[in-house]
Amino acid sequence: MLSRFHLLPDAAQRLCWVLLALAIAVLPHLQHLPVWLVAIAAATCGWRLLIELKGWNLPPRFLRTAVACGMLACVAIGYRTLNGLEAGTAFLVLLAGAKLLETRGTRDLTMLVFVSYVLLFAAFLYEQSLLRLPYLLIAAWVLTATLLRLHESGVVMPVRTAFATTGKMLLQAIPVAVLLFLFFPRLPGHFWALPARGSAISGLSDEMNPGDVSDLSLSGSIAFRAKFDGEPPPPAQRYWRGPVLHEFDGRTWRRPRGVLFQSQELLQAEPGYSYRLTLEPSNQRWIPALDVASEWPENRAIRMSDWQLVAREPITTLTAFALRSAPNYRAGTTLPMPMRRFDLGLGGSHNSRTRALARELRAQAASDQDYIQRVLDKFRNEQYFYTLEPPRLAADAVDEFLFDTRRGFCEHFASAFTLLMRAAGIPARVVTGYQGGELNRLDDYLIVRQSDAHAWSEVWLDGRGWVRVDPTAAVAPNRIERGLDAAVAADEPVPGRFVRRSEILTELRLAWDAANTFWNDRIVGFDQKEQERVLSWFGVDNADWRALGIALTLTVVGFFSALGGYLAWKFRPPRGDAAAQTYAQLCRKLARIQLPKAPHEGPSDYLRRVAAVRPDLASTLEEIRSLYVGLRYEPAPMPEVLSRFKYLINAIKTS
């Protein structure tokens, strides 16, 4: 079938090219687009192709208008907006479908290629992963070849030529694109607010039900990466602080809404850790900084009164933050009232058995400290199991877990522990976040996955402030030191366990991740700072936009002069042989003394005519003439003849 493509009429070939271009541009969007929309777009493509192949007429104007309006309505109803990336992409896809039904000339088809370019562009706004790059490069190539093919009307251009020519042009375009990329001034901030992206992605949330964290832990996807200046912290200190939950209703832990806690002082001991945290898009605002952040970019993030870091805008794309954290800290000297009230809340009348247990244990304990130890001992010594697949729990979730099921994941232990503390009069709260991380030795950074999601407790001890207590550590000490895989039973569905069993696969996975990290940090995350660094290689320090502009102009102009020269060389007219060139030189000399060669004159006629006018040159010209005729028509002229010929012509004085 492909071999017969060139037999199709030109118009059909062009249409096929454009349909291919559209298909390639829509492909990366398939995962975001609803099925009905893809079906409609595919149907219009098929319809248009049939029209072309069967020689039918294009649909009449009213039908086209109706189809276009119908599609617009579909998007408006389906998405409830026409604004935003998703609705915009959907609209563009349908627009291309509607446009297809009225394409006649090159112009219409070109517009469709432009739409395809915009769709490719939008695909980058969705995702900037390394894997996408080759696809998008190839797609840009196909689209550009289509553009070339559409504008070749004289003869039908073979497919191979179209690809070869555009491939060459793209390669020639890439150096300037790289220069622009490096030197084009980057503006911090946005021109307009980014519309929020619809669907939530699994990640931390501002409430915690039993089973939430274990669900999250079933995902092996990456939550963030952290690259430390110097050594990363030891595993036991790798607590990444997410949302702090205060409110409890007997089952669910939440962040209280509409409550602003008074901030508490925080004494942080240096030295801390400086690091760069690169977050995968979550559509949330939590920044899981190493517990507790001490420095953060204030224009982009806020530290709340319970010391979690929150971005000012939802993280919809891969985003990096330069942070500093101090894991050794002393948190708070006094506990202000509203926070104390929240952090002693017992969640109504639920979980009465737990409360009774708390009263009983507290009565036996000498101090709060002793009580905490007794609770942890209970977890450690009695039959409690740490598992990724905990049984489902009903309303009195903590009672059920503590006394009946005894199988739970970290949120069950944190929840039970915190409630036990509160029931004994110790203010306590649940902190969610991540714990651990895999060190990639190739580039010395930590990879933290959703499977590292964790929940722990913080208790208020008078005189010591907020103290972190991780009840999971009592049940499954391996979880903290060696990660989830080491802490749960061998038959549980830990993500990535299969990979970790094989050393080669682990290495490969880490290498691939290192490549991705390089890509994310250096290319995707290329910003003003990186730009300054690149410029400083070239000896330009503190570059402002003016220096950037000059650098850009100079390099781009330089490149295009080189390209112009290259093209001029490729298109150069053929040089004649040495004899012809020398003869042309003679003609130019004689033209200077007002004796130009007429177009119809051969050398003999011409030189005789000149000799008649200039008797002083006659003998030389006669010799030149006979030499030239010899050079032209003798089978193998002697090289001396040519040098004599050249000599004579050089010797002619025209002044």
Added chain:
Amino acid sequence: MSLRAHIRNRIDAWALKRNGMDRDSLVITGRRVYILPTRLGLFYTGMLFAMLVGAMNYGNNLALGLTFVLGSLALVAMHYCHRNLAGLQISSAVTDAVFVGQEARFRIALENPSAMGRHELTAARERTECTPVHVGVHQREIVEVRAPARLRGWLKLERFEVATRYPFGLFRAWVVLHLPLQVIVYPRPSARSTPPAPFETDVGSAQDSRRGDEEFAGLRSYHPGDSPRQIAWKAYAREQGLHVKQYAGTAVTSYWLAWDSLPDLGIEERLSQLARWIEDAHAAGRAYGLKLPNTEIPPNVGQAHRHRCLAALALFDGAAR
């Protein structure tokens, strides 16, 4: 005169002043080639600008990268567009004469001396372009510039453009040329079916073709200009080649088409009428001569004779009579 036309005239005058009249068969130098974005190119620029703003707003480096690649591609395309024209050799080719009211087609030869093919070359006059041609390596193609022939006499093509939109239609490169191109425009043959003018006969038998007593005298081989009516189609169908039937007596009959025989008409009407008679006589394969006030063309047949007579009409100077 509208402002636009005024500006256009000024530009044309400047273009003529800059390079002067061109010699026939010239090679386009790079500095003569002008280049500007087309409407499509402006649209593309707009699209790129929107992409740039969008990418900056989202802080999306890859989208920005794609924008830069596309922008850079356009600049590369601009160089290709320019190069596609520079170095091209242009010369005039034979242009056929036309009648008033027809369209003159000036034929222009484009020759590609270089080792790279040239695409999408067109010739244009007053913004109407001919179908683009592809000129392969060391090849030569003919393009036609059309101009309406409104007046008899010499029609000069003062100025035309050779242009290209290769490769993506984003840019149009063109060169303004002033080649000495001209074509003769015959007067429009009058439509009125006035019967043929009174004829004089040469010495010999004056035979009326209607009587049918001409004798078939044999076949002679065809020469360009012979009337299709006299071709021996049967012989042609027998694959004996093109021959013309000859009749005894026909060769001696000739017509004089005379200016003085049409005293009632104005100059142009007379010329039109004469042109009509020439065309009819030529089509019928008759010999005819032309008598104008200061020109006399003896009777003859054939294409060259027809051209001579019609050219005499075309260049007839009414005032010099």
